[in-house]
Amino acid sequence: MERTTRLVNFDAFHQGQDMDLPRTINPPIFRGSTVLFDNFAELSLANSGKYQGITYGTDRMPTQRAFEEAVRELEGGALTRAFQSGISAIINTFLAFTKSGDHILVCDNAYAPTVHYCTQILTKFNIETTFIPPAAGEEIQSYLKDNTKLIFLESPGSNTFELQDIPAITTLAKKRGIITVLDNTWATPLYLDPFALGINISIQSATKYLTGHSDILMGTVTTDHPHAATLQEYYRITETYTAEEDCYTALRGLRTLALRLRQHEQSALAIAQWLESLPQIGNVIHPALPSHPQHQIWQRDFSGSSGLFAFTFKEEYPAEKLAAFIDSLQLFGIGYSWGGFRSLITAAKYNRTQTSRYAGKMVIRLNIGLEDPGDIIKDLTAGFEAMT
Ligand SMILES: Cc1ncc(COP(=O)(O)O)c(C=O)c1O
Incomplete structure:
Protein backbone atom coordinates (compact mmCIF):
# COMPACT_ATOMS: atom_id res chain seq x y z
CA MET A 1 0.00 0.00 0.00
CA GLU A 2 2.73 2.39 1.10
CA ARG A 3 4.64 1.64 -2.11
CA THR A 4 1.60 2.29 -4.36
CA THR A 5 0.97 5.69 -2.72
CA ARG A 6 4.57 6.76 -3.31
CA LEU A 7 4.35 5.81 -6.96
CA VAL A 8 1.08 7.69 -7.43
CA ASN A 9 2.53 10.81 -5.85
CA PHE A 10 5.77 10.71 -7.77
CA ASP A 11 6.19 14.11 -9.31
CA ALA A 12 9.05 13.90 -11.73
CA PHE A 13 8.53 17.36 -13.12
CA HIS A 14 9.05 19.07 -9.76
CA GLN A 15 11.90 16.78 -8.82
CA GLY A 16 13.54 17.73 -12.09
CA GLN A 17 13.12 21.43 -11.36
CA ASP A 18 14.70 21.06 -7.92
CA MET A 19 17.72 19.30 -9.37
CA ASP A 20 20.69 21.03 -10.87
CA LEU A 21 19.99 19.87 -14.44
CA PRO A 22 23.02 19.23 -16.65
CA ARG A 23 23.47 21.72 -19.48
CA THR A 24 23.41 19.40 -22.49
CA ILE A 25 24.07 20.88 -25.93
CA ASN A 26 20.89 19.45 -27.42
CA PRO A 27 17.60 20.12 -25.59
CA PRO A 28 16.24 17.31 -23.42
CA ILE A 29 13.11 15.47 -24.51
CA PHE A 30 9.98 16.29 -22.48
CA ARG A 31 7.45 13.48 -22.47
CA GLY A 32 4.07 14.33 -21.01
CA SER A 33 0.38 14.99 -21.39
CA THR A 34 -0.36 16.79 -18.11
CA VAL A 35 1.85 19.73 -17.22
CA LEU A 36 1.55 20.70 -13.55
CA PHE A 37 0.84 24.28 -12.46
CA ASP A 38 2.40 25.61 -9.27
CA ASN A 39 -0.86 26.90 -7.80
CA PHE A 40 -4.50 27.87 -8.35
CA ALA A 41 -3.54 31.32 -9.64
CA GLU A 42 -1.57 29.74 -12.53
CA LEU A 43 -4.43 27.33 -13.28
CA SER A 44 -6.83 30.29 -13.42
CA LEU A 45 -4.55 32.11 -15.84
CA ALA A 46 -4.41 28.97 -18.02
CA ASN A 47 -8.21 28.68 -17.91
CA SER A 48 -8.51 32.21 -19.25
CA GLY A 49 -5.85 31.63 -21.94
CA LYS A 50 -3.44 34.11 -20.32
CA TYR A 51 -0.85 31.74 -18.86
CA GLN A 52 2.56 32.40 -20.40
CA GLY A 53 4.01 28.91 -19.97
CA ILE A 54 3.20 25.53 -21.54
CA THR A 55 -0.22 24.32 -20.39
CA TYR A 56 -0.54 20.80 -21.81
CA GLY A 57 1.16 18.14 -23.91
CA THR A 58 -0.48 19.49 -27.06
CA ASP A 59 0.77 23.01 -26.32
CA THR A 256 24.35 18.76 -40.50
CA LEU A 257 21.93 19.82 -43.25
CA ALA A 258 24.32 22.18 -45.03
CA LEU A 259 27.19 19.66 -45.05
CA ARG A 260 25.04 16.77 -46.21
CA LEU A 261 23.33 18.81 -48.88
CA ARG A 262 26.63 19.94 -50.35
CA GLN A 263 27.74 16.31 -50.71
CA HIS A 264 24.35 15.20 -52.13
CA GLU A 265 24.62 18.03 -54.67
CA GLN A 266 28.18 17.21 -55.79
CA SER A 267 27.60 13.47 -56.04
CA ALA A 268 24.25 13.79 -57.84
CA LEU A 269 25.67 16.24 -60.36
CA ALA A 270 28.68 14.01 -61.09
CA ILE A 271 26.40 10.99 -61.60
CA ALA A 272 23.88 12.96 -63.70
CA GLN A 273 26.68 14.23 -65.98
CA TRP A 274 28.09 10.72 -66.33
CA LEU A 275 24.62 9.33 -67.18
CA GLU A 276 24.23 12.00 -69.87
CA SER A 277 27.32 10.65 -71.60
CA LEU A 278 25.91 7.11 -71.96
CA PRO A 279 24.46 6.08 -75.33
CA GLN A 280 21.43 4.20 -73.93
CA ILE A 281 20.15 7.14 -71.83
CA GLY A 282 17.35 9.34 -73.21
CA ASN A 283 16.92 12.33 -70.90
CA VAL A 284 18.69 13.03 -67.63
CA ILE A 285 16.16 15.18 -65.80
CA HIS A 286 18.15 17.36 -63.42
CA PRO A 287 17.44 21.13 -63.12
CA ALA A 288 21.13 22.02 -62.70
CA LEU A 289 22.07 20.48 -66.07
CA PRO A 290 22.04 22.90 -69.05
CA SER A 291 19.93 20.32 -70.93
CA HIS A 292 17.02 20.74 -68.47
CA PRO A 293 14.14 22.61 -70.19
CA GLN A 294 13.88 25.20 -67.39
CA HIS A 295 17.59 25.35 -66.55
CA GLN A 296 17.57 29.15 -66.87
CA ILE A 297 14.92 29.40 -64.18
CA TRP A 298 17.01 27.15 -61.94
CA GLN A 299 20.03 29.43 -62.52
CA ARG A 300 17.97 32.51 -61.72
CA ASP A 301 16.08 31.31 -58.61
CA PHE A 302 18.14 28.55 -56.97
CA SER A 303 21.54 28.70 -55.29
CA GLY A 304 22.16 24.93 -55.44
CA SER A 305 20.70 21.56 -56.32
CA SER A 306 20.07 18.50 -54.19
CA GLY A 307 20.49 14.77 -54.65
CA LEU A 308 17.24 13.71 -56.34
CA PHE A 309 16.86 13.50 -60.11
CA ALA A 310 15.61 11.14 -62.80
CA PHE A 311 16.44 9.72 -66.20
CA THR A 312 14.75 7.89 -69.04
CA PHE A 313 16.17 5.28 -71.39
CA LYS A 314 16.18 5.98 -75.15
CA GLU A 315 14.43 2.68 -75.68
CA GLU A 316 11.37 1.57 -73.68
CA TYR A 317 12.60 -1.71 -72.20
CA PRO A 318 10.33 -4.58 -71.17
CA ALA A 319 9.76 -5.16 -67.43
CA GLU A 320 12.25 -8.08 -67.28
CA LYS A 321 15.11 -5.86 -68.50
CA LEU A 322 14.25 -3.10 -66.05
CA ALA A 323 14.06 -5.68 -63.28
CA ALA A 324 17.49 -7.02 -64.27
CA PHE A 325 18.89 -3.49 -63.92
CA ILE A 326 17.16 -2.49 -60.69
CA ASP A 327 17.42 -5.80 -58.86
CA SER A 328 21.14 -6.12 -59.54
CA LEU A 329 22.03 -2.82 -57.84
CA GLN A 330 23.95 -3.28 -54.60
CA LEU A 331 24.09 0.27 -53.23
CA PHE A 332 20.59 1.42 -54.15
CA GLY A 333 17.65 0.47 -51.98
CA ILE A 334 14.35 0.06 -53.84
CA GLY A 335 11.94 2.27 -51.94
CA TYR A 336 9.92 5.46 -51.60
CA SER A 337 10.95 8.77 -50.12
CA TRP A 338 14.36 10.41 -50.44
CA GLY A 339 16.74 12.91 -48.85
CA GLY A 340 18.53 10.35 -46.68
CA PHE A 341 22.11 9.04 -46.61
CA ARG A 342 21.24 5.83 -48.49
CA SER A 343 20.90 5.85 -52.27
CA LEU A 344 17.43 4.81 -53.44
CA ILE A 345 15.81 4.00 -56.76
CA THR A 346 12.20 4.02 -58.00
CA ALA A 347 10.75 3.65 -61.50
CA ALA A 348 7.27 4.51 -62.76
CA LYS A 349 5.26 6.11 -65.57
CA TYR A 350 3.51 9.32 -64.60
CA ASN A 351 0.07 10.29 -65.85
CA ARG A 352 -0.56 14.02 -65.83
CA THR A 353 -3.68 16.01 -66.62
CA GLN A 354 -1.54 18.30 -68.81
CA THR A 355 0.70 17.24 -71.69
CA SER A 356 4.11 16.09 -70.53
CA ARG A 357 7.28 15.37 -72.51
CA TYR A 358 7.67 12.22 -70.39
CA ALA A 359 4.16 10.86 -71.11
CA GLY A 360 4.22 7.07 -71.51
CA LYS A 361 7.93 6.86 -70.60
CA MET A 362 9.42 4.94 -67.73
CA VAL A 363 11.04 7.52 -65.45
CA ILE A 364 13.83 6.15 -63.25
CA ARG A 365 14.30 8.29 -60.15
CA LEU A 366 17.54 8.25 -58.17
CA ASN A 367 18.06 9.53 -54.65
CA ILE A 368 21.82 9.93 -54.52
CA GLY A 369 22.93 9.26 -50.97
CA LEU A 370 26.19 9.87 -49.16
CA GLU A 371 28.06 6.84 -50.51
CA ASP A 372 31.21 7.44 -52.54
CA PRO A 373 30.07 8.73 -55.99
CA GLY A 374 32.67 6.52 -57.71
CA ASP A 375 31.15 3.46 -56.04
CA ILE A 376 27.66 4.57 -57.12
CA ILE A 377 28.82 4.88 -60.74
CA LYS A 378 30.37 1.38 -60.55
CA ASP A 379 27.10 0.01 -59.17
CA LEU A 380 25.02 1.63 -61.94
CA THR A 381 27.51 0.45 -64.59
CA ALA A 382 27.13 -3.14 -63.36
CA GLY A 383 23.34 -2.65 -63.37
CA PHE A 384 23.34 -1.51 -67.01
CA GLU A 385 25.51 -4.50 -67.92
CA ALA A 386 22.99 -6.81 -66.27
CA MET A 387 20.37 -5.57 -68.77
CA THR A 388 22.28 -6.76 -71.82
C1 LIG B 1 7.86 16.72 -52.80
C2 LIG B 1 7.26 15.99 -51.64
N1 LIG B 1 6.45 16.66 -50.81
C3 LIG B 1 5.88 16.05 -49.76
C4 LIG B 1 6.10 14.73 -49.49
C5 LIG B 1 5.42 14.08 -48.33
O1 LIG B 1 6.30 13.93 -47.28
P1 LIG B 1 6.09 12.82 -46.16
O2 LIG B 1 6.62 11.54 -46.71
O3 LIG B 1 6.90 13.37 -45.02
O4 LIG B 1 4.64 12.77 -45.85
C6 LIG B 1 6.94 13.99 -50.33
C7 LIG B 1 7.20 12.56 -50.05
O5 LIG B 1 7.82 11.84 -50.79
C8 LIG B 1 7.53 14.64 -51.44
O6 LIG B 1 8.33 13.97 -52.29
Whole structure:
Protein backbone atom coordinates (compact mmCIF):
# COMPACT_ATOMS: atom_id res chain seq x y z
CA MET A 1 0.00 0.00 0.00
CA GLU A 2 2.73 2.39 1.10
CA ARG A 3 4.64 1.64 -2.11
CA THR A 4 1.60 2.29 -4.36
CA THR A 5 0.97 5.69 -2.72
CA ARG A 6 4.57 6.76 -3.31
CA LEU A 7 4.35 5.81 -6.96
CA VAL A 8 1.08 7.69 -7.43
CA ASN A 9 2.53 10.81 -5.85
CA PHE A 10 5.77 10.71 -7.77
CA ASP A 11 6.19 14.11 -9.31
CA ALA A 12 9.05 13.90 -11.73
CA PHE A 13 8.53 17.36 -13.12
CA HIS A 14 9.05 19.07 -9.76
CA GLN A 15 11.90 16.78 -8.82
CA GLY A 16 13.54 17.73 -12.09
CA GLN A 17 13.12 21.43 -11.36
CA ASP A 18 14.70 21.06 -7.92
CA MET A 19 17.72 19.30 -9.37
CA ASP A 20 20.69 21.03 -10.87
CA LEU A 21 19.99 19.87 -14.44
CA PRO A 22 23.02 19.23 -16.65
CA ARG A 23 23.47 21.72 -19.48
CA THR A 24 23.41 19.40 -22.49
CA ILE A 25 24.07 20.88 -25.93
CA ASN A 26 20.89 19.45 -27.42
CA PRO A 27 17.60 20.12 -25.59
CA PRO A 28 16.24 17.31 -23.42
CA ILE A 29 13.11 15.47 -24.51
CA PHE A 30 9.98 16.29 -22.48
CA ARG A 31 7.45 13.48 -22.47
CA GLY A 32 4.07 14.33 -21.01
CA SER A 33 0.38 14.99 -21.39
CA THR A 34 -0.36 16.79 -18.11
CA VAL A 35 1.85 19.73 -17.22
CA LEU A 36 1.55 20.70 -13.55
CA PHE A 37 0.84 24.28 -12.46
CA ASP A 38 2.40 25.61 -9.27
CA ASN A 39 -0.86 26.90 -7.80
CA PHE A 40 -4.50 27.87 -8.35
CA ALA A 41 -3.54 31.32 -9.64
CA GLU A 42 -1.57 29.74 -12.53
CA LEU A 43 -4.43 27.33 -13.28
CA SER A 44 -6.83 30.29 -13.42
CA LEU A 45 -4.55 32.11 -15.84
CA ALA A 46 -4.41 28.97 -18.02
CA ASN A 47 -8.21 28.68 -17.91
CA SER A 48 -8.51 32.21 -19.25
CA GLY A 49 -5.85 31.63 -21.94
CA LYS A 50 -3.44 34.11 -20.32
CA TYR A 51 -0.85 31.74 -18.86
CA GLN A 52 2.56 32.40 -20.40
CA GLY A 53 4.01 28.91 -19.97
CA ILE A 54 3.20 25.53 -21.54
CA THR A 55 -0.22 24.32 -20.39
CA TYR A 56 -0.54 20.80 -21.81
CA GLY A 57 1.16 18.14 -23.91
CA THR A 58 -0.48 19.49 -27.06
CA ASP A 59 0.77 23.01 -26.32
CA ARG A 60 4.07 22.37 -28.18
CA MET A 61 6.61 20.97 -25.72
CA PRO A 62 10.10 22.56 -25.51
CA THR A 63 11.91 20.36 -28.05
CA GLN A 64 9.15 20.93 -30.61
CA ARG A 65 9.43 24.66 -29.98
CA ALA A 66 13.23 24.51 -30.40
CA PHE A 67 12.89 22.63 -33.69
CA GLU A 68 10.22 24.99 -35.03
CA GLU A 69 12.30 28.01 -34.12
CA ALA A 70 15.36 26.55 -35.87
CA VAL A 71 13.32 25.95 -39.06
CA ARG A 72 11.72 29.39 -38.86
CA GLU A 73 15.14 30.99 -38.70
CA LEU A 74 16.42 28.88 -41.61
CA GLU A 75 13.36 29.73 -43.71
CA GLY A 76 13.49 33.42 -42.77
CA GLY A 77 9.74 33.32 -42.09
CA ALA A 78 7.52 34.66 -39.35
CA LEU A 79 6.09 31.45 -37.85
CA THR A 80 6.80 27.71 -38.20
CA ARG A 81 4.68 24.81 -37.05
CA ALA A 82 5.65 21.12 -37.17
CA PHE A 83 3.33 18.37 -38.42
CA GLN A 84 3.56 14.59 -38.20
CA SER A 85 4.59 14.23 -41.87
CA GLY A 86 5.11 16.26 -45.01
CA ILE A 87 1.72 15.32 -46.39
CA SER A 88 0.10 16.29 -43.09
CA ALA A 89 1.79 19.72 -43.39
CA ILE A 90 0.34 20.08 -46.91
CA ILE A 91 -3.18 18.92 -46.01
CA ASN A 92 -3.34 21.17 -42.96
CA THR A 93 -2.19 24.16 -45.02
CA PHE A 94 -5.16 23.62 -47.35
CA LEU A 95 -7.50 23.30 -44.35
CA ALA A 96 -6.12 26.36 -42.58
CA PHE A 97 -6.16 28.70 -45.58
CA THR A 98 -9.21 27.70 -47.67
CA LYS A 99 -12.95 27.45 -47.08
CA SER A 100 -15.99 26.01 -48.81
CA GLY A 101 -16.63 27.73 -52.15
CA ASP A 102 -12.95 28.50 -52.83
CA HIS A 103 -11.07 27.60 -55.99
CA ILE A 104 -7.38 26.68 -55.90
CA LEU A 105 -4.64 26.10 -58.49
CA VAL A 106 -2.20 23.23 -58.02
CA CYS A 107 0.76 22.44 -60.26
CA ASP A 108 0.23 19.25 -62.22
CA ASN A 109 3.54 17.74 -61.06
CA ALA A 110 2.78 18.05 -57.33
CA TYR A 111 3.47 15.02 -55.11
CA ALA A 112 0.73 12.49 -55.99
CA PRO A 113 -0.89 12.36 -52.49
CA THR A 114 -1.20 16.19 -52.64
CA VAL A 115 -3.08 15.81 -55.93
CA HIS A 116 -5.27 13.01 -54.53
CA TYR A 117 -6.16 15.07 -51.46
CA CYS A 118 -7.38 17.87 -53.74
CA THR A 119 -9.40 15.64 -56.06
CA GLN A 120 -10.82 13.27 -53.46
CA ILE A 121 -11.11 15.15 -50.17
CA LEU A 122 -11.20 18.93 -50.84
CA THR A 123 -14.06 18.31 -53.28
CA LYS A 124 -16.12 17.07 -50.30
CA PHE A 125 -15.78 20.54 -48.77
CA ASN A 126 -16.77 22.26 -52.01
CA ILE A 127 -13.22 23.40 -52.78
CA GLU A 128 -12.45 23.13 -56.48
CA THR A 129 -8.95 22.44 -57.84
CA THR A 130 -7.63 23.29 -61.29
CA PHE A 131 -4.28 21.75 -62.24
CA ILE A 132 -1.85 24.06 -63.99
CA PRO A 133 1.01 23.02 -66.32
CA PRO A 134 4.08 21.68 -64.50
CA ALA A 135 6.29 24.47 -65.88
CA ALA A 136 3.66 27.19 -65.42
CA GLY A 137 4.48 30.89 -65.30
CA GLU A 138 2.54 34.01 -66.24
CA GLU A 139 0.04 32.00 -68.29
CA ILE A 140 -1.66 30.87 -65.08
CA GLN A 141 -3.61 34.13 -65.44
CA SER A 142 -6.00 32.28 -67.74
CA TYR A 143 -6.71 29.70 -65.00
CA LEU A 144 -7.68 32.27 -62.36
CA LYS A 145 -11.29 32.69 -61.27
CA ASP A 146 -12.95 35.30 -59.08
CA ASN A 147 -12.91 32.82 -56.18
CA THR A 148 -9.31 31.61 -56.62
CA LYS A 149 -7.94 31.68 -53.09
CA LEU A 150 -4.66 29.81 -53.16
CA ILE A 151 -1.95 28.65 -55.59
CA PHE A 152 0.06 25.58 -54.63
CA LEU A 153 3.46 25.07 -56.30
CA GLU A 154 6.10 22.38 -56.08
CA SER A 155 9.28 23.30 -57.93
CA PRO A 156 10.92 21.17 -59.15
CA GLY A 157 7.82 18.98 -59.17
CA SER A 158 7.67 15.35 -58.19
CA ASN A 159 9.52 12.85 -60.37
CA THR A 160 9.60 14.82 -63.63
CA PHE A 161 11.33 17.89 -62.12
CA GLU A 162 9.74 20.70 -64.15
CA LEU A 163 10.22 24.16 -62.59
CA GLN A 164 7.54 26.79 -62.26
CA ASP A 165 8.32 30.47 -62.75
CA ILE A 166 7.74 31.33 -59.08
CA PRO A 167 8.28 35.13 -59.21
CA ALA A 168 5.98 35.48 -62.25
CA ILE A 169 3.25 33.58 -60.39
CA THR A 170 3.67 35.34 -57.04
CA THR A 171 3.64 38.78 -58.71
CA LEU A 172 0.33 37.94 -60.34
CA ALA A 173 -1.07 36.38 -57.15
CA LYS A 174 -0.13 39.39 -55.01
CA LYS A 175 -2.08 41.74 -57.27
CA ARG A 176 -5.20 39.62 -56.73
CA GLY A 177 -4.67 38.84 -53.01
CA ILE A 178 -4.17 35.12 -53.71
CA ILE A 179 -2.09 33.11 -51.22
CA THR A 180 0.91 31.29 -52.70
CA VAL A 181 2.27 28.09 -51.16
CA LEU A 182 5.46 26.26 -52.16
CA ASP A 183 6.46 22.69 -51.38
CA ASN A 184 10.19 23.48 -51.19
CA THR A 185 11.36 20.05 -50.07
CA TRP A 186 13.77 19.46 -52.99
CA ALA A 187 15.82 22.64 -52.59
CA THR A 188 15.32 23.20 -48.84
CA PRO A 189 15.53 26.82 -47.64
CA LEU A 190 19.30 26.58 -48.16
CA TYR A 191 19.05 26.42 -51.96
CA LEU A 192 15.82 28.35 -52.60
CA ASP A 193 14.49 31.26 -50.55
CA PRO A 194 10.71 31.14 -51.03
CA PHE A 195 9.95 34.40 -49.23
CA ALA A 196 12.45 36.34 -51.35
CA LEU A 197 10.53 35.08 -54.41
CA GLY A 198 7.21 36.32 -53.00
CA ILE A 199 5.83 33.02 -51.63
CA ASN A 200 3.56 33.37 -48.57
CA ILE A 201 3.81 29.84 -47.15
CA SER A 202 6.75 27.45 -47.42
CA ILE A 203 6.40 23.73 -46.78
CA GLN A 204 9.06 21.13 -46.08
CA SER A 205 8.71 17.39 -45.83
CA ALA A 206 11.26 17.32 -43.00
CA THR A 207 11.27 13.55 -43.52
CA LYS A 208 13.71 14.22 -46.35
CA TYR A 209 16.81 16.44 -46.13
CA LEU A 210 16.04 18.31 -42.89
CA THR A 211 16.19 15.06 -40.93
CA GLY A 212 18.37 13.23 -43.43
CA HIS A 213 18.48 9.70 -42.01
CA SER A 214 15.20 8.09 -43.17
CA ASP A 215 14.23 7.39 -39.57
CA ILE A 216 11.24 9.68 -38.95
CA LEU A 217 8.36 11.36 -40.75
CA MET A 218 7.77 15.07 -40.18
CA GLY A 219 6.66 18.20 -42.03
CA THR A 220 6.88 21.93 -41.44
CA VAL A 221 4.80 24.92 -42.51
CA THR A 222 6.40 28.36 -42.34
CA THR A 223 4.46 31.55 -43.12
CA ASP A 224 5.29 35.15 -43.80
CA HIS A 225 4.03 37.81 -41.35
CA PRO A 226 0.54 38.37 -42.86
CA HIS A 227 -0.34 34.66 -42.64
CA ALA A 228 1.26 33.81 -39.29
CA ALA A 229 -1.79 34.49 -37.10
CA THR A 230 -4.04 32.19 -39.16
CA LEU A 231 -1.61 29.27 -38.92
CA GLN A 232 -0.96 29.91 -35.22
CA GLU A 233 -4.68 29.91 -34.41
CA TYR A 234 -5.41 26.87 -36.62
CA TYR A 235 -2.65 24.88 -34.90
CA ARG A 236 -3.84 25.91 -31.44
CA ILE A 237 -7.49 25.08 -32.11
CA THR A 238 -6.78 21.71 -33.75
CA GLU A 239 -4.31 20.89 -30.93
CA THR A 240 -1.93 19.47 -33.47
CA TYR A 241 1.49 18.55 -32.09
CA THR A 242 4.47 16.41 -33.02
CA ALA A 243 6.23 13.87 -30.84
CA GLU A 244 9.17 15.20 -28.86
CA GLU A 245 11.41 12.28 -29.88
CA ASP A 246 10.79 13.11 -33.55
CA CYS A 247 11.45 16.81 -32.98
CA TYR A 248 14.71 15.89 -31.23
CA THR A 249 15.74 13.69 -34.17
CA ALA A 250 14.78 16.34 -36.72
CA LEU A 251 16.63 19.06 -34.83
CA ARG A 252 19.75 16.89 -34.72
CA GLY A 253 19.44 16.30 -38.46
CA LEU A 254 19.25 20.05 -39.07
CA ARG A 255 22.71 20.56 -37.56
CA THR A 256 24.35 18.76 -40.50
CA LEU A 257 21.93 19.82 -43.25
CA ALA A 258 24.32 22.18 -45.03
CA LEU A 259 27.19 19.66 -45.05
CA ARG A 260 25.04 16.77 -46.21
CA LEU A 261 23.33 18.81 -48.88
CA ARG A 262 26.63 19.94 -50.35
CA GLN A 263 27.74 16.31 -50.71
CA HIS A 264 24.35 15.20 -52.13
CA GLU A 265 24.62 18.03 -54.67
CA GLN A 266 28.18 17.21 -55.79
CA SER A 267 27.60 13.47 -56.04
CA ALA A 268 24.25 13.79 -57.84
CA LEU A 269 25.67 16.24 -60.36
CA ALA A 270 28.68 14.01 -61.09
CA ILE A 271 26.40 10.99 -61.60
CA ALA A 272 23.88 12.96 -63.70
CA GLN A 273 26.68 14.23 -65.98
CA TRP A 274 28.09 10.72 -66.33
CA LEU A 275 24.62 9.33 -67.18
CA GLU A 276 24.23 12.00 -69.87
CA SER A 277 27.32 10.65 -71.60
CA LEU A 278 25.91 7.11 -71.96
CA PRO A 279 24.46 6.08 -75.33
CA GLN A 280 21.43 4.20 -73.93
CA ILE A 281 20.15 7.14 -71.83
CA GLY A 282 17.35 9.34 -73.21
CA ASN A 283 16.92 12.33 -70.90
CA VAL A 284 18.69 13.03 -67.63
CA ILE A 285 16.16 15.18 -65.80
CA HIS A 286 18.15 17.36 -63.42
CA PRO A 287 17.44 21.13 -63.12
CA ALA A 288 21.13 22.02 -62.70
CA LEU A 289 22.07 20.48 -66.07
CA PRO A 290 22.04 22.90 -69.05
CA SER A 291 19.93 20.32 -70.93
CA HIS A 292 17.02 20.74 -68.47
CA PRO A 293 14.14 22.61 -70.19
CA GLN A 294 13.88 25.20 -67.39
CA HIS A 295 17.59 25.35 -66.55
CA GLN A 296 17.57 29.15 -66.87
CA ILE A 297 14.92 29.40 -64.18
CA TRP A 298 17.01 27.15 -61.94
CA GLN A 299 20.03 29.43 -62.52
CA ARG A 300 17.97 32.51 -61.72
CA ASP A 301 16.08 31.31 -58.61
CA PHE A 302 18.14 28.55 -56.97
CA SER A 303 21.54 28.70 -55.29
CA GLY A 304 22.16 24.93 -55.44
CA SER A 305 20.70 21.56 -56.32
CA SER A 306 20.07 18.50 -54.19
CA GLY A 307 20.49 14.77 -54.65
CA LEU A 308 17.24 13.71 -56.34
CA PHE A 309 16.86 13.50 -60.11
CA ALA A 310 15.61 11.14 -62.80
CA PHE A 311 16.44 9.72 -66.20
CA THR A 312 14.75 7.89 -69.04
CA PHE A 313 16.17 5.28 -71.39
CA LYS A 314 16.18 5.98 -75.15
CA GLU A 315 14.43 2.68 -75.68
CA GLU A 316 11.37 1.57 -73.68
CA TYR A 317 12.60 -1.71 -72.20
CA PRO A 318 10.33 -4.58 -71.17
CA ALA A 319 9.76 -5.16 -67.43
CA GLU A 320 12.25 -8.08 -67.28
CA LYS A 321 15.11 -5.86 -68.50
CA LEU A 322 14.25 -3.10 -66.05
CA ALA A 323 14.06 -5.68 -63.28
CA ALA A 324 17.49 -7.02 -64.27
CA PHE A 325 18.89 -3.49 -63.92
CA ILE A 326 17.16 -2.49 -60.69
CA ASP A 327 17.42 -5.80 -58.86
CA SER A 328 21.14 -6.12 -59.54
CA LEU A 329 22.03 -2.82 -57.84
CA GLN A 330 23.95 -3.28 -54.60
CA LEU A 331 24.09 0.27 -53.23
CA PHE A 332 20.59 1.42 -54.15
CA GLY A 333 17.65 0.47 -51.98
CA ILE A 334 14.35 0.06 -53.84
CA GLY A 335 11.94 2.27 -51.94
CA TYR A 336 9.92 5.46 -51.60
CA SER A 337 10.95 8.77 -50.12
CA TRP A 338 14.36 10.41 -50.44
CA GLY A 339 16.74 12.91 -48.85
CA GLY A 340 18.53 10.35 -46.68
CA PHE A 341 22.11 9.04 -46.61
CA ARG A 342 21.24 5.83 -48.49
CA SER A 343 20.90 5.85 -52.27
CA LEU A 344 17.43 4.81 -53.44
CA ILE A 345 15.81 4.00 -56.76
CA THR A 346 12.20 4.02 -58.00
CA ALA A 347 10.75 3.65 -61.50
CA ALA A 348 7.27 4.51 -62.76
CA LYS A 349 5.26 6.11 -65.57
CA TYR A 350 3.51 9.32 -64.60
CA ASN A 351 0.07 10.29 -65.85
CA ARG A 352 -0.56 14.02 -65.83
CA THR A 353 -3.68 16.01 -66.62
CA GLN A 354 -1.54 18.30 -68.81
CA THR A 355 0.70 17.24 -71.69
CA SER A 356 4.11 16.09 -70.53
CA ARG A 357 7.28 15.37 -72.51
CA TYR A 358 7.67 12.22 -70.39
CA ALA A 359 4.16 10.86 -71.11
CA GLY A 360 4.22 7.07 -71.51
CA LYS A 361 7.93 6.86 -70.60
CA MET A 362 9.42 4.94 -67.73
CA VAL A 363 11.04 7.52 -65.45
CA ILE A 364 13.83 6.15 -63.25
CA ARG A 365 14.30 8.29 -60.15
CA LEU A 366 17.54 8.25 -58.17
CA ASN A 367 18.06 9.53 -54.65
CA ILE A 368 21.82 9.93 -54.52
CA GLY A 369 22.93 9.26 -50.97
CA LEU A 370 26.19 9.87 -49.16
CA GLU A 371 28.06 6.84 -50.51
CA ASP A 372 31.21 7.44 -52.54
CA PRO A 373 30.07 8.73 -55.99
CA GLY A 374 32.67 6.52 -57.71
CA ASP A 375 31.15 3.46 -56.04
CA ILE A 376 27.66 4.57 -57.12
CA ILE A 377 28.82 4.88 -60.74
CA LYS A 378 30.37 1.38 -60.55
CA ASP A 379 27.10 0.01 -59.17
CA LEU A 380 25.02 1.63 -61.94
CA THR A 381 27.51 0.45 -64.59
CA ALA A 382 27.13 -3.14 -63.36
CA GLY A 383 23.34 -2.65 -63.37
CA PHE A 384 23.34 -1.51 -67.01
CA GLU A 385 25.51 -4.50 -67.92
CA ALA A 386 22.99 -6.81 -66.27
CA MET A 387 20.37 -5.57 -68.77
CA THR A 388 22.28 -6.76 -71.82
C1 LIG B 1 7.86 16.72 -52.80
C2 LIG B 1 7.26 15.99 -51.64
N1 LIG B 1 6.45 16.66 -50.81
C3 LIG B 1 5.88 16.05 -49.76
C4 LIG B 1 6.10 14.73 -49.49
C5 LIG B 1 5.42 14.08 -48.33
O1 LIG B 1 6.30 13.93 -47.28
P1 LIG B 1 6.09 12.82 -46.16
O2 LIG B 1 6.62 11.54 -46.71
O3 LIG B 1 6.90 13.37 -45.02
O4 LIG B 1 4.64 12.77 -45.85
C6 LIG B 1 6.94 13.99 -50.33
C7 LIG B 1 7.20 12.56 -50.05
O5 LIG B 1 7.82 11.84 -50.79
C8 LIG B 1 7.53 14.64 -51.44
O6 LIG B 1 8.33 13.97 -52.29
